[in-house]
Structure formats: C-alpha cells, structure tokens
Amino acid sequence: MKEIPVIIFGVGGVGRTLVQQIIDTRAAIAQSNALRFKVVALVDSRQWFFVPEGLSDSELTTAIQRKEAGQPLGGSERPSAEKLISMVAAAGVENAVVVDVTATDGMEPAIDLALEKGYGIALANKKPHAGPWSSAQKYYGNPAVRHESTVGGGEPIIASLRYLSDIHDTFFSCEGQLSGTLGFMCRELEKGRPFSAALGSAMELGYTEPDPRDDLSGEDVMRKVLIMGRMAGWQLEQSDFEVESLYDADLADCSVAEFVEKAGQMDAGLAKRFADAKAAGKVLRYVGRVTAEGGKVGLMELDANSPMANLKYIQFHTKLYDAEPLMIIGAGAGLEMTAGGVLGDMISLAREAL
Numbered sequence: 001m002k003e004i005p006v007i008i009f010g011v012g013g014v015g016r017t018l019v020q021q022i023i024d025t026r027a028a029i030a031q032s033n034a035l036r037f038k039v040v041a042l043v044d045s046r047q048w049f050f051v052p053e054g055l056s057d058s059e060l061t062t063a064i065q066r067k068e069a070g071q072p073l074g075g076s077e078r079p080s081a082e083k084l085i086s087m088v089a090a091a092g093v094e095n096a097v098v099v100d101v102t103a104t105d106g107m108e109p110a111i112d113l114a115l116e117k118g119y120g121i122a123l124a125n126k127k128p129h130a131g132p133w134s135s136a137q138k139y140y141g142n143p144a145v146r147h148e149s150t151v152g153g154g155e156p157i158i159a160s161l162r163y164l165s166d167i168h169d170t171f172f173s174c175e176g177q178l179s180g181t182l183g184f185m186c187r188e189l190e191k192g193r194p195f196s197a198a199l200g201s202a203m204e205l206g207y208t209e210p211d212p213r214d215d216l217s218g219e220d221v222m223r224k225v226l227i228m229g230r231m232a233g234w235q236l237e238q239s240d241f242e243v244e245s246l247y248d249a250d251l252a253d254c255s256v257a258e259f260v261e262k263a264g265q266m267d268a269g270l271a272k273r274f275a276d277a278k279a280a281g282k283v284l285r286y287v288g289r290v291t292a293e294g295g296k297v298g299l300m301e302l303d304a305n306s307p308m309a310n311l312k313y314i315q316f317h318t319k320l321y322d323a324e325p326l327m328i329i330g331a332g333a334g335l336e337m338t339a340g341g342v343l344g345d346m347i348s349l350a351r352e353a354l
Ligand SMILES: NC(=O)c1ccc[n+]([C@@H]2O[C@H](COP(=O)([O-])OP(=O)(O)OC[C@H]3O[C@@H](n4cnc5c(N)ncnc54)[C@H](OP(=O)(O)O)[C@@H]3O)[C@@H](O)[C@H]2O)c1
Pocket: 009, 010, 011, 012, 013, 014, 015, 043, 044, 045, 046, 081, 101, 102, 103, 104, 124, 125, 126, 149, 150, 152, 153, 154, 333, 334, 335, 338
C-alpha cells in the first residue's frame, strides 16, 4: 500500500467536501489503486493542524464539522504557507501532495518550494495558473502540477485540453459558458426579471460569492478562459482579454450592502439588451472565448434555438474537430464535482508523479 501524505490549504466548501471524500473513498481507493491518502496538514487562513503521522478520520471529521458550524478550525496559529511547507519537509514528510483549495493570491512561493521538495500539487485555485506568464509558465506541462478543477468545476476540461495538445492537434478557439451564477442570471433576465431581482434570488440561493461582484465582474470567467488558452499553447496575459462586467464602474468600491441596494441602476439597461436580443430571435449568454490573439468575456448573442443557448457547454474548435467542435456539456459546478476533480488529480499524482 502506497501512503501519500497530503497537505490541504483551504477548509471552505471545496476543502471540507474533499476531506469528506478522502474519508468516504478510503477503502475503495485502497482496493482499486493500492493507495492511502494521509492528511498530515490541514490549513485555513488562520490556523493549522500538523500531524506528521496523519490526522485520524475522526480528527478530520471534527475539524470540518467545526468549520461547517462557522467555528475556528482549531489547531495552532499558522505560519506563512512557505514556512509551513519548510516545516513539513523538515519533519521528514516526503512525496506529498499539496492541495490548494483556497481562492487566495500569493500561493506561488509555497507551491514553488513544494515542487523543489519533490511534492505534487493539486489545485482548484485558479490564481497561480492565471498569474503573469513569467510566473505561471512553470506550472503548465508540468507533470507534478494538476489543476482539473480550475476550469469546468471537475468536468474533464483540462484532461481534454492536455490530450489534444499531446497529440499535437492545432487549436483554433476555446469557448464556453463557464459560470453557473452568470448562466442563472441570464436565464432570469431572459424571463423578463429585473437584474436586481435576479441578483437577489441568486444570492438567496447561495449561487454567488459573498460579494456578488466577484461573479459579476467576469474576472473569474476570464481566469478560466485564460487557463484554457494557455493550455491550447498560447502565451496570453490577462491584458489580452476584453472583459465585460455586469455592474457599473461607480459601484466597484462600495460595501456589499450598498451594492445590493443600488443594483437597480443596472435594471433598465440590461432589460433593454435582453428584450432587443429576444426580438431578433436571439438570447444573451455570458460566454468566454479565446483564440491565439486574445480573448473576450461577456454577454454574447446566440441563436435562441441553438443547442448552445440552452446548455452549459465548453467547446474546442481544432484542426481535428473542425466541422464539428469537441463539446463537453454538464453541470460543471458544485462542491462534490469540484472536490472530485481535485481527488482525481491527487490519485493521478500518486500514480504517475510521486
Ligand atoms: N465552489 C465551487 O463550486 C467551485 C468550483 C470550481 C472551483 N472552485 C474554486 O475552489 C476554490 C475554493 O472554493 P470554495 O468554494 O471552497 O471557497 P471558500 O468556501 O471561500 O473557502 C476558501 C478557503 O480557503 C481558506 N484560505 C484563504 N486564504 C488562505 C490561505 N492563505 N491559506 C490557507 N487557506 C486559506 C479560507 O480560510 P477561512 O475558512 O479561514 O476563511 C477557506 O477555508 C476557489 O479557488 C474556487 O474558485 C470552487
């Protein structure tokens, strides 16, 4: 039985679901892959547990239950991510997987140090892959770095891009509806609901980030499309993207409460755009598209009867898939699928890179 130490950064929705999946699949993964994941460190923004021999399943369960209930993780005050990797390595932990299921900036020094120590990396955090090419380049095509859940919430998007680039297919474009939240908003606006009312429902249903501007700005979609473009072989930067935000620039800096209160100022403009599209037999969808030249992220008109208008799709238009693009369709969101993508990466790393 191969024992793989695991260091998990992030104990939010995805992190907690991943910990539960590690526990729930323990016996099956031991049987199918002769592997056992041993969580040696569990880290949130403030605290951490470090147990070189591995936290027990009951300790893990208690920790995720505390976080679920909004309590502190427990454990001790945490050092910086880089220091933490040094401490784990100094304790003799070898061939570990570092999991980044945070949404935080600045993880690169810790990831780089972990790679130097011979660890594998599995990320749902898009920021390291979407940073400046000069720092992100080393993560692409690196067998020790896996990031299936950065795009498509666990659907095999990165795996498909890797397969197409492995066989030297030529990419023409990658495109898709990459945000469940913005997909919901578009469908509500299409029914004639005001933007502010649709936003209220999206927030109530828990579809948005705590600050809904994180979804509405389109920046998160842009990061996903940038990652797809880079996987397709294009050395693009964020500045190569035109990104349409669904809120007015004067609401960028106010509090969340004030933003929600003033969201009605976007109602009339967006209602007119959706009504005009409808009159022309079209629908508006929030789509991201990238080619070798750059990308565009924003509301795009699609034929109302086209399959793409009604599906959450991601498609690759390549030399092999020219007349009929390769399309992947599915929910592509949600904690179980996203955590499943990370678990799949951990298994691949254990099998192929450690
Ligand atoms: N939710 C989804 O369906 C989905 C789908 C695809 C991809 N993703 C990606 O998966 C990642 C996690 O999403 P989520 O929904 O789980 O987010 P979340 O609920 O906001 O959780 C984020 C976690 O990261 C922790 N954190 C923040 N800074 C940290 C640091 N420097 N070191 C260690 N931990 C830190 C937070 O700590 P505290 O608890 O102390 O605040 C929290 O536990 C994000 O990058 C997201 O974009 C999510």
